[in-house]
Amino acid sequence: xxxxxxxxxxxxxxxxxxxxxxxxxxxxxxxxxxxxxxxxxxxxxxxxxxxxxxxxxxxxxxxxxxxxxxxxxxxxxxxxxxxxxxxxxxxxxxxxxxxxxxxxxxxxxxxxxxxxxxxxxxxxxxxxxxxxxxxxxxxxxxxxxxxxxxxxxxxxxxxxxxxxxxxxxxxxxxxxxxxxxxxxxxxxxxxxxxxxxxxxxxxxxxxxxxxxxxxxxxxxxxxxxxxxxxxxxx
Amino acid sequence: xxxxxxxxxxxxxxxxxxxxxxxxxxxxxxxxxxxxxxxxxxxxxxxxxxxxxxxxxxxxxxxxxxxxxxxxxxxxxxxxxxxxxxxxxxxxxxxxxxxxxxxxxxxxxxxxxxxxxxxxxxxx
Numbered sequence: 001x002x003x004x005x006x007x008x009x010x011x012x013x014x015x016x017x018x019x020x021x022x023x024x025x026x027x028x029x030x031x032x033x034x035x036x037x038x039x040x041x042x043x044x045x046x047x048x049x050x051x052x053x054x055x056x057x058x059x060x061x062x063x064x065x066x067x068x069x070x071x072x073x074x075x076x077x078x079x080x081x082x083x084x085x086x087x088x089x090x091x092x093x094x095x096x097x098x099x100x101x102x103x104x105x106x107x108x109x110x111x112x113x114x115x116x117x118x119x120x121x122x123x124x125x126x127x128x129x130x131x132x133x134x135x136x137x138x139x140x141x142x143x144x145x146x147x148x149x150x151x152x153x154x155x156x157x158x159x160x161x162x163x164x165x166x167x168x169x170x171x172x173x174x175x176x177x178x179x180x181x182x183x184x185x186x187x188x189x190x191x192x193x194x195x196x197x198x199x200x201x202x203x204x205x206x207x208x209x210x211x212x213x214x215x216x217x218x219x220x221x222x223x224x225x226x227x228x229x230x231x232x233x234x
Numbered sequence: 235x236x237x238x239x240x241x242x243x244x245x246x247x248x249x250x251x252x253x254x255x256x257x258x259x260x261x262x263x264x265x266x267x268x269x270x271x272x273x274x275x276x277x278x279x280x281x282x283x284x285x286x287x288x289x290x291x292x293x294x295x296x297x298x299x300x301x302x303x304x305x306x307x308x309x310x311x312x313x314x315x316x317x318x319x320x321x322x323x324x325x326x327x328x329x330x331x332x333x334x335x336x337x338x339x340x341x342x343x344x345x346x347x348x349x350x351x352x353x354x355x356x357x358x
Contacts, residue, residue, distance in 0.1 A: 033281050169276045177282070193239055193280045213244045213284065222241040 011060035036184040038201035044184040078147035088127035111144035249288035258319035
């Protein structure tokens, strides 16, 4: 098996006259938890959508698990979008059933175990849930797949510290050592401890890539500090 | 378990220090089987690869042994645990002395302050 789960070669993506990603080269190994960091509008969501095959590059090529993005790569990629996409009228069991139908690597038992811990019942209706519970449910479903690549777009958006801990623990406990997790976020301090490495995006370009422990060992700095320096205003 | 991670040092070395303290402090006894790396990682909220590295450090210190069938366990070697415990204490004392000296205290004054603090604690 190739060590690489994902590779971008000279990838550019434009929306009209705006260049969202500009000439991106990057290779990411299996078995890593990678933070995709940058301010709003730096290209994080575009990057994730390209990797998932929801968008196509204007130039350059993308390989996921040695293939071009398409139905086969989607079968090995588990994607958490940056917003809720479930219909309100659904019950939890409808959603779980949908995941079961769509993804052969989905484990309903695993999802049920995690829901039990949060007191979510399969008969519960989505529209009666709080925003935080919806976010957690969505993450549970995404992490209940045995994917090779998890793409999590802002998994800890606006949640409280307890929910954040639950989310990080869910990620740690459920990814396998052969799979890779890419987490996009602008809340660095919260996720730093779970990351192997970080990729910093600014205005559609990768301006820095760092191993979290190397940064601390050799420069005595946390990723949070680095981030503040790179993106300091003024 | 209570984990503390600050910004300055590599996470794995902070984890291995704290794991070592769990062992020398008796939270895990000699010979006791340990949770898996993943369970520890989830508990501390850290990357499993980082926890793995901390565990490897404990193995090289001789505090933890890997048994092919039973997974990881605390060493049965109580002398080794005691030895590490003494190193930990020495390190803490050195840091304390350094800080007190930086504040201008002499060794005698430090002894006096310590004795006072201990007596107060025993009385209180």
